[in-house]
Amino acid sequence: MTGISWSGTIAQLTELALAIVVAPLLTGWVNQCRAWLQNKRGPGLLRQYLVLRKLFAKDAVIADRASPLFRATPYVLFGCMCMAAAIVPTLGTELPYAPVADAIALVGILALARVALALAAMDIGTAFGTLGARREMMVGFLAEPALLMVLFAASLLSHTSSLATTVETLSQRELAIYPSLAFAGVAFTMVSLAENARIPIDNPATHLELTMIHEAMILEYSGRHLALIEWAASLKLFVYSCIGIALFFPFGIAHGGDIVGLLLALPALLAKLAIGGVVLALIEILSAKMRIFRAPEFLGTAFMLAVLALLIHALLES
Amino acid sequence: MIDLSPALVRQIIDLLAAVLLLLSFAMLSQRRILSLIDLFATQGFVLALSTAFVASVTGQPHLYWSAGITLGLKVLFLPWALHWLIRRLNVKWDVETLLNIPTTMLVGIVLVILAFNVAQPVSELAGTVTRGTLGIALAAVLLSFLMMITRSKALSQVIGFLAMENGLFFAATAATSGMPMIVELGIALDVLVGMIILVVFFFQIRERFDSLDIHHLEKLKEE
Numbered sequence: 442m443t444g445i446s447w448s449g450t451i452a453q454l455t456e457l458a459l460a461i462v463v464a465p466l467l468t469g470w471v472n473q474c475r476a477w478l479q480n481k482r483g484p485g486l487l488r489q490y491l492v493l494r495k496l497f498a499k500d501a502v503i504a505d506r507a508s509p510l511f512r513a514t515p516y517v518l519f520g521c522m523c524m525a526a527a528i529v530p531t532l533g534t535e536l537p538y539a540p541v542a543d544a545i546a547l548v549g550i551l552a553l554a555r556v557a558l559a560l561a562a563m564d565i566g567t568a569f570g571t572l573g574a575r576r577e578m579m580v581g582f583l584a585e586p587a588l589l590m591v592l593f594a595a596s597l598l599s600h601t602s603s604l605a606t607t608v609e610t611l612s613q614r615e616l617a618i619y620p621s622l623a624f625a626g627v628a629f630t631m632v633s634l635a636e637n638a639r640i641p642i643d644n645p646a647t648h649l650e651l652t653m654i655h656e657a658m659i660l661e662y663s664g665r666h667l668a669l670i671e672w673a674a675s676l677k678l679f680v681y682s683c684i685g686i687a688l689f690f691p692f693g694i695a696h697g698g699d700i701v702g703l704l705l706a707l708p709a710l711l712a713k714l715a716i717g718g719v720v721l722a723l724i725e726i727l728s729a730k731m732r733i734f735r736a737p738e739f740l741g742t743a744f745m746l747a748v749l750a751l752l753i754h755a756l757l758e759s
Numbered sequence: 760m761i762d763l764s765p766a767l768v769r770q771i772i773d774l775l776a777a778v779l780l781l782l783s784f785a786m787l788s789q790r791r792i793l794s795l796i797d798l799f800a801t802q803g804f805v806l807a808l809s810t811a812f813v814a815s816v817t818g819q820p821h822l823y824w825s826a827g828i829t830l831g832l833k834v835l836f837l838p839w840a841l842h843w844l845i846r847r848l849n850v851k852w853d854v855e856t857l858l859n860i861p862t863t864m865l866v867g868i869v870l871v872i873l874a875f876n877v878a879q880p881v882s883e884l885a886g887t888v889t890r891g892t893l894g895i896a897l898a899a900v901l902l903s904f905l906m907m908i909t910r911s912k913a914l915s916q917v918i919g920f921l922a923m924e925n926g927l928f929f930a931a932t933a934a935t936s937g938m939p940m941i942v943e944l945g946i947a948l949d950v951l952v953g954m955i956i957l958v959v960f961f962f963q964i965r966e967r968f969d970s971l972d973i974h975h976l977e978k979l980k981e982e
Contacts, residue, residue, distance in 0.1 A: 618770040620777030741861035742788060748868050749780065756875050756894050757773045 449537040452703055453527065456536070459707075460526035464679035465489035465672065467714055474722035489675060493668050501664030504565050514561035515662065515669035521554035522676035529683045530608045532706040533695035539605040544592040547604065548585060551636070554673070555581050562658035573657025576733060580642060580654065583740035584635045587628055590747030594625040595688045597754050604687070612691035620757060624750035626689045630724075631743035633681040635736070637674075640725040642736055652733065679714075686713045768816050769891070775809040776892035779929060780871070783902040786922060787867055788860050792851065792914060796841045799918050799925075803833030806925050810932055822932070825943045829928065832947055837921060837954060841914070844958060848965060850914065857909050867902055874898035882934070892933045899926030911972055913964060917957050924950055 469489040476483030503512065527538045528547050542550065559577050562570035596602050598619065599610035635642045638655035647653050659670050687694065693709030695702030731739065763771075782802040789795045807829040814822030845851060856863065878894035903923035907916045924946070931938050938946075968975040 617766070618774050620774050623774070624777065624781070738788070738860050741864055745784065745864045745868055746781075749784070749871065752868075752871055752875060753777055753780070753895075756879075757777070757891050 449535050452533050453536050453538050455703065456531050457523065457527050460676060460679055464675040465493060467679050467682065467718060468675040470715065470718045471721050474719050475725055478722055478726045493672060496668035497665050499664045501666050504661060508564055511561050511564045514557045515666040517557045518554050518673040519669045521550050522673045522680060525550050525680045526676055528604055529680055530605045530687050530694060531683045531710055532703045534605045534609040536605050539603060543602040544596060544604050545602060548589055552585060558658055565661050567661060569657045569660050573654050576654045577658060580635050580736055583737055584632050587632045587740060587744040587747050590744060590751060591625045591629045591632065594621055594747060594750040594754060597751065608687045608691050608694060609696060612694050621750040621754035622689060624746050624753060628743045628746035629685055631739065633685065635740055637678045637681055641728050641731050641739060644730050682714055682717050771812060772809060772892060775805055776895040778805050779899055780895050783899045784867060787863055787902055787906050792845065795915060795918055796838050799922055800834050800838040802922060802925050803829055806929055807834060813932055821940045824940060828947050840954065848961065857911055863909050867905060870901040870905060871898045874901050893930060896926055896930035896933050899929060911974060913961060
């Protein structure tokens with residue numbers, strides 16, 4: 442792609458800005474829904490923004506023996522998540538930035554963020570950090586192949602590994618039942634729960650517990666570093682939700698980059714995100730956190746479902 | 760006979776077949792015996808649904824009968840009998856698997872690939888709307904075999920056996936739009952009689968060894 446149109450650039454920038462601005466709201470919405478379902482009043486929708494503002498205003502305290510890696514990681518993390526958010530089509534499918542990375546590279550970018558965070562967690566040398574990092578890597582090495590298989594299942598339907606083109610093909614097809622996509626959808630839900638430190642694998646509401654994974658890794662961070670990490674975590678949830686929406690419910694996404702289409706796609710996206718948040722809160726309410734040694738079983742099931750999606754596509758839909 | 764476009768008919772049948780396969784895998788990975796029975800009942804229900812759907816599409820009234828028999832026998836009677844058996848024997852333990860569950864599932868995926876490849880040339884010969892699903896039926900049969908192999912307790916092996924019959928039944932509907940009525944009645948009766956005999960066996964095994972673990976049967980005893 443040589444000529445990058447103005448509308449494409451605007452669409453790309455709008456989507457990126459939207460992701461960065463809306464991501465904390467999505468996290469707040471999920472927390473609020475969960476509180477409502479538990480018959481609590483909840484912290485309010487904008488709580489996440491207030492937390493970020495508070496953290497940015499505070500001084501960052503860094504351990505004496507922290508290496509530059511420890512300081513750099515929050516920025517790497519935030520950068521990776523922004524990059525991922527820029528690749529995933531949320532409003533329209535014309536993204537000038539999209540050819541830079543396809544679905545496989547997207548998994549790679551997410552892996553880079555994971556490795557950076559795990560290394561930073563081990564950098565200080567506290568027991569909690571190392572423990573969390575090891576658990577995170579265990580979950581990661583099981584979740585990544587499953588995620589790849591899910592993306593492959595969608596790629597097989599559209600004959601391309603580029604995410605934007607895949608979504609364009611999926612949203613333009615005639616309405617039909619694809620069993621393979623249903624399987625991939627279930628697998629993707631399981632992977633997203635694991636990747637975003639949600640309840641069957643990790644508990645996002647805890648700060649001091651021996652079973653935590655994500656929180657254990659970021660215990661040493663404070664101030665603006667912690668704010669960036671929290672923001673990156675929100676962005677990650679947003680990116681995963683948007684991948685799910687783009688692959689399995691792509692209706693309403695604008696083709697090309699015209700402004701009217703983008704404006705129409707915005708309420709659709711927000712509505713879908715709101716529904717997705719309710720579903721996520723429901724899943725978290727209804728399930729109990731599993732023992733860490735059951736996690737391979739959970740993610741193995743996700744991998745199996747994704748592979749079954751590929752096989753069923755080969756048998757029934759080709 | 761309902762008028763639907765052929766593409767839609769095929770999609771609905773494919774979807775039901777995929778759900779059937781999914782339930783086979785769910786049974787393979789299930790640890791709790793009570794959930795296993797529920798899954799078995801659900802599988803029977805999907806089977807009855809798909810048979811009734813094929814009947815309404817192809818206009819073959821005898822398939823309605825087989826759907827009815829499936830519903831009565833596999834969704835209502837057998838799960839009820841199994842629940843009764845569990846209460847009676849007081850065996851609500853978790854199912855013990857011989858292989859761990861991720862390994863079992865990987866083996867299951869290999870079996871599915873095998874089944875799909877074996878069924879491919881066979882299904883080319885069939886002329887029914889459901890021919891694509893023969894591979895799934897074969898996979899369901901093989902997965903039930905695997906379940907019987909990897910479980911050590913008699914009760915879950917019996918559920919595997921019954922699930923295998925589900926797979927065979929689905930294969931029959933997929934490849935030839937159903938067997939003759941008399942054969943289906945015979946099979947239904949066979950399953951019923953087999954179940955009754957197995958129940959008698961259960962009580963015998965239990966009385967003799969105080970457990971339903973069939974490994975006790977391998978030991979020779981001199982009395």
